[in-house]
Amino acid sequence: MTNVPISCCAQISRETGRHLPIFTVVTELGSAHSLWFCDGVEKLFVGSPQVYRIAQNRGKVSEDRMVLAGLPIRHDFVVQGELLGDRSSPEGKAYQRKVREELGLPHPERNFLLVMGGGEGVGSLSKIVDSLYTRLIAAGIDAVIVVVCGRNETLRKSLKQRDWDTLLQTQHSLSESNNSTSSFSNGAATTPKQHGKVHVVTLGFVTQMAEYMVAADVLVSKAGPGTMTEAASLSLPILLTNYLPGQEEGNIDYVIQGGFGNYHSDEDPTGIADELVGWLRDEEKMKAFRRAARQRGTLHAARDIAKTIGDSASRWREINRANDKAKQLVATTTTTNQSLASSFRIMPLFLDSWWITIALAMVVAFVCLFGCVRVDGMSTMIPLSPI
Secondary structure, three states, X not given: OOHHHHHHHHHHHHHHOOOOOOEEEOOOOOOOOHHHHOOOOOEEEEOOHHHHHHHHHHOOOOHHHEEEOOOOOOHHHHHHHHHHOOOOOHHHHHHHHHHHHXXXXXXXXXXXXXXXXXXXXXXXXXXXXXXXXXXXXHHOOOEEEEEEOOOOHHHHHHHHOOOHHHHHHHHHHHHHHHOOOOOOOOOOOOOXXXXXXXXXXXXXXXXXXXXXXXXXXXXXXXXXXXHHHHHHHOOOOEEEEEOOOOOOHHHHHHHHHHOOEEEOOOOOHHHHHHHHHHHXXXXXXXXXXXXXXXXXXXXXXXXXXXXXXXXXXHHHHHHHHHHHHHHHHHHHHHHHHHHHHHHHHHHHHHHOOHHHHHHHHHHHHHHHHHOEEEEOOEEEEOOOOOO
């Protein structure tokens, strides 16, 4: 993973004589490949204690260069997290309702379930939504199911055109034939005195995901680390239904051990719906989920990581500049020394004619001192004009 860029940066540093720092930000929460932890980095940022321990055991980066920073998230989640505050508080609930109204969502007083499967709308979302619709009505829970279909336009149109009354009648008939209308698989309670009212909202690709997570009471999603971190930053309980084998499998443990959600396979849509019914009926459990999610949330991870990188890069820039000046001074001194050495190499040429030099010097001295020469055997004074 990072061994190639580390080698490239090292080569650039050797060629230019300037240190080029490299930083690694590991964006996994439950597990990560060992190649993320190659030595040669300035700092290694990890998002969870689990990945920190993996880096300690499998990596080659010293602990003084490892930083448990959390996963960086988009700035709009930071803004919404600060505005929301404690989701269970009266202020938090008031802000949640305000956001629902601003988004134009119907029935802002009801329970809201946000169901999504990534940007492409993958997973068995259709069956999950069907089960949620029928089970919530049967349990007497008023709710709004917001389904984010991403770029899956086929799914969005299918849900938008679905005849929910017919679906409910079909499910009711099947339940009666199986004698299962009076209980749920999770032991949550029996048939209610009054049926719930459920409304389904279908969305395509969403750019206001932070606001929709604020509006939701529960998130139903695959185990993507980014989505999980965003949900935790907004104190949002999460029920995971799918994951990529290997890479995302450890993320499930992160949620369960963190105490802010659970995992139920999308191969059992009815089981997913029954578990969520149990959650919505237990306000104390929901409060515990919210508290645990908030503890795991890292609102300012991106800011902290960027500041650390910026400070380090600025420090190395000054060091590199100082080294450049030192190199220039050395180069100038070397040039001067070479010039002096060349001058000293020329002097022996004059020393080879030493007697001529002495003779000339003596004549000049004699004329300057006595100002006379002999002409025709007589001493004649030759006045010297002042210079």
